[in-house]
Amino acid sequence: MKNFSYAFRVLLRNKFYSFLNIFGLAIGLAVAIIILLYVQSDMSFDKHHEKYDQIYRIESKFRIPPKDDEFALSSFVLAEMMKEEFPEIQNFTRFMGAGRQLFRIGDKNIYQxxxxxADSSVFSIFTHEFIEGNPKTALVEPSSIVLTQTAAKRIFGNGEAMGQVIETDNNNFKVTGIIKDLPDNVHLTFEGLISISTITSGNLYKQVNKKPISCGISLSILTSCFRKTMM
Structure with missing residues (x-):
């Protein structure tokens, strides 16, 4: 108790320097905590996926003078070619941006x-908790769509979303699954996945094959192991 009283008197006797020391200590602790939280958040990205240590994203390197640039884009047919070439690849899934869609539900229009x-294999590679639907079959059929919980509520309100049909200008999508909202610490965020079989036929598929880069195909693979010759 005497030591505490003595320390308190010293602080009062040198108020300015005591303030500087305490303020500096507080700032230092605050910065250290912020850095720790940032690093912890950064290191936790995508760790909720059960197979996170087996998942790799394929990138393409382009020579754009005066430097080389890398983009997470690839050819639409690269996935099948790599799976045939490398037995270590167990599965793959492709992502292609679907742009902004105007959904029509009855007389209600919603921009989504x-x-x-995405390929139907997406849910066997990435871990997403299904509220309704079967992850193995949700994106098998053309014109199927899986929505996050928030997207389903925004589109259908408190009504039933599962099995409903969403009309668009070019297609009608059937809701075949509802998943929980994605956590904040993920690289690839989405509110809806549409079966890639919707576009793998007809003229659109030919356009995607001819112009793979402009279409923005992102490829993720699941491997049993990884060897340098695959790089």
């Missing part, structure tokens, strides 16, 4: 962003 086309 953050949509992607």
């Amino acid at each position: 962003d953050n949509l992607y086309f």
Whole structure:
């Protein structure tokens, strides 16, 4: 108790320097905590996926003078070619931006962003908790769509979303699954996934094959192991 009283008197006797010391200590602790939280958040990205240590994203390197640039884009057919070439690849999924879609539900029009086309294998590679639907079959059929919980509520309100049909200018999508909202610490965020089989036929598929880069195909692969010759 005497030591505490003595320390308190010293602080009062040198108020200015005591303030500087305490203020500096507080700032230092605050900065250290912020850095710790930032690093912790950064290191936790995508760790909720059960197979996160087996998942790789394919990037393409382009020579754009005066430097080289890397983009997470690839050819639409690269996935099948790599799976045939490398037995270590167990599965793959492709993502292609679907742009902004105007959804029509009865007499209600809703603009929906953050949509992607994806292979049906996406849920066997990435871990997403289904509220309704079967992850193995949700994106098998053409014109199928899986929505996040928030997107489903925005589109259908408190009504039933599962099995409903969403009309657009070019297609009608059937809701085949509802998943929980994605956590904040993920690289690829979306509010809806549309079966990639919707576009793998007809003229659109030919356009995607001819212009793979402009279409923005992002490829993720699941491997049993990884060797240098694959790079």
